[in-house]
Structure formats: C-alpha cells, structure tokens
Amino acid sequence: xxxxxxxxxxxxxxxxxxxxGLLFGVQSLGMELGTAFRMGPxxxxxxxxxxxxxxxxxxxxxxxxxxxATEMGGFxxxxxxxxxxxxxxxxxxxxxxxxVPAIFLxxxxxxxxxxxxxxxxxxxxAFGVTVFSTLVFSYGLGLPFRRFGPWLPL
Amino acid sequence: MxxxxxxxxxxxxAASPENxxxxxxxxxxxxxxxxxPGIGATATIAxxxxxxxxxxxxxSLIMLAGIYYGAQYGGSTTAILINMxxxxxxxxxxxxxxxxxxxxxxxxxxxxxxxxSFFAGSVATLLVALFAPPLTVVALKFGxxxxxxxxxxxxxxxxxxxxxxxxxxxxxxxxxxxxGLVGDDLYTGTPRFTFGMPEFAGGLNFVALAVGVFGxxxxxxxxxxxxxxxxxxxRLAGLFPSRADLKRMVAPMxxxxxxxxxxxxxxxxxxxxxxxxxYTVEKRISKTPEEFGHGAIEGVAGPESxxxxxxxxxxxxxxxxxxxxxxxxxxxxxxxxxxxxVPGPNVASEQPELFWGIIASMWIGxxxxxxxxxxxxxxxxxxxxxxxxxxxPIIMAMCSIGVxxxxxxxxxxxxVAFFGLLGYGLxxxxxxxxxxxxxxxxxxxxxxxxxxxxxxxxGDPTVFVTRPISLLLLLLMVAVLVVVTLPSIRKKRDEVxxxxx
Numbered sequence: 001x002x003x004x005x006x007x008x009x010x011x012x013x014x015x016x017x018x019x020x021g022l023l024f025g026v027q028s029l030g031m032e033l034g035t036a037f038r039m040g041p042x043x044x045x046x047x048x049x050x051x052x053x054x055x056x057x058x059x060x061x062x063x064x065x066x067x068x069a070t071e072m073g074g075f076x077x078x079x080x081x082x083x084x085x086x087x088x089x090x091x092x093x094x095x096x097x098x099x100v101p102a103i104f105l106x107x108x109x110x111x112x113x114x115x116x117x118x119x120x121x122x123x124x125x126a127f128g129v130t131v132f133s134t135l136v137f138s139y140g141l142g143l144p145f146r147r148f149g150p151w152l153p154l
Numbered sequence: 155m156x157x158x159x160x161x162x163x164x165x166x167x168a169a170s171p172e173n174x175x176x177x178x179x180x181x182x183x184x185x186x187x188x189x190x191p192g193i194g195a196t197a198t199i200a201x202x203x204x205x206x207x208x209x210x211x212x213x214s215l216i217m218l219a220g221i222y223y224g225a226q227y228g229g230s231t232t233a234i235l236i237n238m239x240x241x242x243x244x245x246x247x248x249x250x251x252x253x254x255x256x257x258x259x260x261x262x263x264x265x266x267x268x269x270x271s272f273f274a275g276s277v278a279t280l281l282v283a284l285f286a287p288p289l290t291v292v293a294l295k296f297g298x299x300x301x302x303x304x305x306x307x308x309x310x311x312x313x314x315x316x317x318x319x320x321x322x323x324x325x326x327x328x329x330x331x332x333x334g335l336v337g338d339d340l341y342t343g344t345p346r347f348t349f350g351m352p353e354f355a356g357g358l359n360f361v362a363l364a365v366g367v368f369g370x371x372x373x374x375x376x377x378x379x380x381x382x383x384x385x386x387x388x389r390l391a392g393l394f395p396s397r398a399d400l401k402r403m404v405a406p407m408x409x410x411x412x413x414x415x416x417x418x419x420x421x422x423x424x425x426x427x428x429x430x431x432x433y434t435v436e437k438r439i440s441k442t443p444e445e446f447g448h449g450a451i452e453g454v455a456g457p458e459s460x461x462x463x464x465x466x467x468x469x470x471x472x473x474x475x476x477x478x479x480x481x482x483x484x485x486x487x488x489x490x491x492x493x494x495x496v497p498g499p500n501v502a503s504e505q506p507e508l509f510w511g512i513i514a515s516m517w518i519g520x521x522x523x524x525x526x527x528x529x530x531x532x533x534x535x536x537x538x539x540x541x542x543x544x545x546x547p548i549i550m551a552m553c554s555i556g557v558x559x560x561x562x563x564x565x566x567x568x569x570v571a572f573f574g575l576l577g578y579g580l581x582x583x584x585x586x587x588x589x590x591x592x593x594x595x596x597x598x599x600x601x602x603x604x605x606x607x608x609x610x611x612x613g614d615p616t617v618f619v620t621r622p623i624s625l626l627l628l629l630l631m632v633a634v635l636v637v638v639t640l641p642s643i644r645k646k647r648d649e650v651x652x653x654x655x
Contacts, residue, residue, distance in 0.1 A: 012583055016579070037609065038613075039608060045346065048328055048335075059319070076374045076578075079374045084574055091554075103555065111547040113377055113546070144562075
C-alpha cells in the first residue's frame with residue numbers, strides 16, 4: 001500500500017473555487033432564472049457556478065490522494081502590506097491632494113515594500129517618478145488631472 | 155491582384171512617419187519590458203492602454219502590436235543571458251540558449267534567436283495577409299451558435315497551455331467567465347454580482363483586472379525572495395553565427411515557423427505552446443538528442459522561430475473574428491472597442507487601412523527589431539543590471555496612473571488591489587492566471603451568443619450540433635479535451651513543462 005499525502009496547496013485551491021462557486025451560485029438563485037428558451041439573468045451564472053463547485057470538489061478530492069505534496073513557500077507579507085495599498089491610496093487622494101503629491105506618495109509607499117530600498121533612495125526615486133510622470137502625462141499627453149488639489153493650502 | 159494592392163495600402167499606412175514613429179516606440183518599449191524581468195507584455199499593454207486613447211486608432215494599435223512582439227524578442231535576450239525568461243514563450247529558449255551563453259556563445263545564441271524570429275515573423279506576416287481575408291468571408295456566415303462553439307473551442311484550448319493541473323486551469327476559466335458577468339444584464343438590466351455598488355454596473359474594469367492579476371501579483375511574487383541576478387555575457391564576441399551554425403539553424407527555423415504559424419491561429423494562446431512543441435520536435439528528430447539541454451543551436455532556432463510565428467498568426471482570429479487568442483489579444487480588443495471599432499469580420503472591409511496597416515506594420519516592426527537588437531544587445535545587458543527594487547515602485551506608479559485615467563473611477567483602483575491580492579493567492583496555489591483573463595473577456599460574449607442561439611433555436615439545444623460549422627468546432631473542442639487528458643500526452647506535456655522550469 002502506498003502512503004498518500006494531502007497536498008495542502010491543491011486542497012486550498014479546491015476550497016477557494018468551491019467558495020467562489022457558492023458565492024456566485026447563491027446570488028444567481030436570487031435572480032430570475034428563465035427557461036432554456038429564454039434565459040433569465042440568473043441562468044448562465046448558475047450553470048457556471050455549478051460547474052465551478054464541481055471542479056473545486058474534484059480538485060479537493062484529488063488533493064487528498066497525492067503521492068507527493070508540494071510546499072507553498074513563503075509569502076511576501078511586506079510586499080502585500082505596501083504594494084496593495086499603493087493604488088488604493090492614489091485613488092483616494094488624486095482628486096483631493098492633486099496628481100503631483102498623490103503620485104509622489106504612491107511611489108514612496110510602493111518603494112517601502114522592498115527591504116533593499118533605503119529611505120533616502122526611495123525619496124529620490126519618488127521625486128524622479130513624479131517629475132517624469134507630471135511632464136509626460138499631465139503636460140505631454142494632457143490627461144485631465146488637477147496637479148494640486150483643493151486639500152492643499154495653496 | 156488584391157493581395158498586392160491591399161499590402162500596398164497597408165505599407166502606405168504603416169510607413170507614414172507618424173506610424174513608423176509609434177511602431178518604433180512600441181518595439182523599443184516592448185524589448186525594454188521583455189528584458190526587464192518581472193513585468194510582462196500583458197501588464198505593460200494594460201498599463202499603456204489608457205495612454206493610447208489619445209492617438210489615432212491605427213497608430214495606437216500599431217504601437218500595441220509593436221510592444222507585443224518586441225517583448226517576445228526582449229524575453230529571449232534575458233532567457234539566454236540570465237536563464238530567466240522575460241516572457242513565458244521564451245521559457246524553452248532558456249534551456250539551450252543559457253547553456254550556449256555559458257559556453258561563451260552568448261552572441262551566437264542571441265543572433266540565432268533574432269534571425270530565427272525575423273524569418274518566422276516575415277513568413278507569418280505573409281500568412282496573415284493571405285489567410286485573414288478569406289477567413290473573414292467565412293466569419294461573416296457565422297451565427298450565434300457558431301460563435302458560441304468557437305469560443306468554447308478557444309477556452310478549452312486555453313487550458314492546453316496552462317502549466318500543471320488541467321482541472322485547475324478549467325476552474326480558472328470558469329471563474330473568469332463568472333467575473334466577466336459582473337455588471338448589468340444585457341437583456342433585462344438586472345444588476346448582477348455588483349454587491350449593491352452602482353460603480354460596477356458596467357462590469358469590472360478589464361484594464362484594472364489585468365493589471366492586478368498580471369502586474370501586481372507578479373510584483374508580489376518577485377518580492378518573496380529578493381535575490382540577486384547574475385548576468386552572463388560580458389563576452390559577446392562573435393555575434394554572427396559561423397557558416398556551420400547557420401547551416402544547422404535553417405531546417406529548425408523552417409519547421410519552427412510552420413509549427414508556430416499553425417498553433418498561433420488556435421484560439422487559446424499559440425505562442426507558448428508553439429515553442430514547446432517545436433522544442434519537442436527538434437529534440438525528437440535530432441541526430442544528436444543528447445546535445446539538447448547542453449547548448450544545442452537547434453533548441454534555440456526552432457522554438458524562437460515558432461514563438462514569433464505564433465505571435466504573428468494569433469492576430470488572425472482577432473482580425474477576422476474579433477476573438478482573442480491570448481490575453482494580449484484580449485487587450486487589443488479592449489483597445490479597439492475603446493477606439494470605437496467593433497472587432498470582427500467587418501474590420502477588413504470597413505476599415506481596410508487599419509486592417510492592412512496593422513499587418514504591414516508587423517513586418518516593419520520585425521525589421522526594426524533585428525536592426526535595433528543586434529547592435530543594441532550591449533545596452534540591454536546593462537539594463538538587466540537595474541535592480542528590481544528600483545523598478546517596481548515605478549511600475550506601481552505607472553499602473554496607478556494608467557488604470558485611473560481609463561475612466562477616472564476610484565473603484566477601478568480598488569479593483570486593482572483586490573485582483574492583485576487574488577492573483578497572488580492564485581499563483582501561490584499554483585493556478586495560472588492566463589485562462590482566467592481569457593474567460594473574463596469571453597464571458598459576456600459567450601453568454602450573449604448562447605442566449606441568442608437558444609432563442610433562435612426556439613429553446614432547442616441541438617442547434618449547436620445540427621449546424622455544420624458549429625458541429626465541427628465542437629468536435630474539435632472535444633478532440634482537444636481528449637488529447638490533453640490522455641495519460642500518455644499528459645505525461646509528455648508535464649515533461650516539457652518540467653524541462654522548462
């Protein structure tokens with residue numbers, strides 16, 4: 001008898017797909033389904049959700065019968081902490097602060113994601129990116145950004 | 155002859171100073187991002203998409219196309235010099251190209267890659283010019299049932315190129331389809347999966363999703379283990395292949411071009427598949443298969459020709475049917491729609507300048523690449539030394555600006571962050587993101603055609619098998635599905651992918 005191991009990566013993937021299938025499936029049930037002749041808004045998504053749940057189940061079951069399991073490896077926690085908020089920050093401040101300060105701070109936040117980035121270099125880089133993108137996007141391409149927004153006492 | 159006058163129109167369009175300029179910018183940018191690791195063509199095109207809105211439709215599409223094949227070239231450069239394929243389609247090139255570089259033949263490997271790609275690009279461009287017009291005639295006969303079947307075929311083919319588990323790739327396609335349905339229902343206006351937020355009524359922003367899943371997720375993965383790269387190839391002497399080398403590369407180049415041209419047309423992303431297929435073929439028919447993996451020149455010439463040919467011919471389904479063969483083509487569709495062009499069989503007759511201009515610009519772009527790349531290889535090598543922690547904050551800034559400027563919608567930036575996280579999670583769970591994006595683009599089209607076909611067929615599902623073209627496409631789909639799940643082929647496929655890693 002061969003020993004089987006649980007592949008946690010695959011198991012997690014299976015569970016994730018099942019969860020998405022349920023999320024979409026439950027919402028589809030709340031919509032008009034219609035008939036195969038005249039499909040309502042819920043018909044196609046419900047079918048897809050069912051297929052996704054089945055696929056997720058299959059992945060999950062197979063994950064318990066693997067001969068060898070693989071490791072997931074480390075996570076980029078610091079990266080997630082700084083990279084993901086960067087675009088959100090830009091979105092929240094580009095109107096209030098204006099394009100120039102928003103892009104400066106966004107680049108700075110993103111720069112902090114790497115351990116190798118020294119703070120002074122992050123500042124220099126952010127400054128360079130700000131000058132470049134202001135010249136290219138705002139002056140060069142004429143994208144309709146306010147360079148300095150109403151939040152600033154200018 | 156039609157072909158000549160059409161190509162004449164194309165070259166006249168593509169050779170205007172303005173379009174030449176944008177083609178040049180495109181190929182330079184493409185090579186640049188192909189060389190810089192950690193940022194692929196998909197993410198770059200997604201980021202630059204908003205900027206191209208300001209340009210003429212022809213110019214913007216020529217530039218985007220230039221980025222696409224420029225990235226293929228740049229990707230091979232890094233594959234050969236640092237054993238790190240900048241693009242997934244150059245993964246195979248890394249196997250033997252890097253070994254050649256280690257033996258001091260980096261220059262030869264780079265030249266072989268460039269010449270092979272140029273040859274393949276020229277042939278494939280001609281093929282596009284020859285086959286696209288007759289296909290548009292066929293495409294005009296397509297009804298809803300045919301479109302549905304064709305897209306099913308495309309989606310199933312998409313799993314053939316995904317790494318690892320076929321089940322996971324299928325699940326990613328389905329998840330992509332579901333995400334594509336977010337927004338108001340086309341027929342009834344019912345909001346679907348918007349979580350009560352009217353900002354998502356028009357659907358999830360495609361650019362935001364692509365930047366998140368491909369760009370941000372990739373940055374996060376690169377930040378995991380920040381290791382230094384070692385650059386080979388300070389000795390680039392002997393750029394031009396010797397006569398013996400040239401002789402060895404001719405046959406693989408022809409075979410690679412043929413394989414690439416055929417596989418590129420398949421919806422589902424031919425370029426990657428083509429390079430793997432070409433490598434396998436070259437290894438099998440070689441008299442010295444033991445050389446493969448230790449610097450066989452055939453192992454560079456074949457796959458490089460194949461991936462470039464595939465990259466060109468993947469424009470055929472886009473230009474004739476309006477159906478994307480891979481994520482980059484999906485972005486091109488996005489670009490066309492934003493420019494007010496409806497992708498599909500009517501483009502060739504209604505906008506001949508655009509249609510033929512793009513085709514002609516492919517050849518011009520390929521020529522530019524050879525002329526640029528051979529003398530500039532030294533410069534690209536220097537660029538490889540730019541540390542990653544300088545690059546990614548710049549990428550983040552450009553992503554933010556690019557996504558926001560599509561419709562000045564703050565929610566799009568939340569979408570970027572969400573899909574960056576989801577994409578990273580999926581990569582950690584060893585799920586390839588490409589099928590998801592393809593599903594996302596095709597989701598609404600697939601549903602619309604399914605519903606329309608069912609209405610036209612009065613609710614009878616046999617409509618898909620009683621119409622000959624539709625039946626043929628579905629049979630092809632079943633064949634692809636059977637082939638990828640057959641145990642022997644699966645084993646072979648796993649082998650090829652493992653070799654590449």
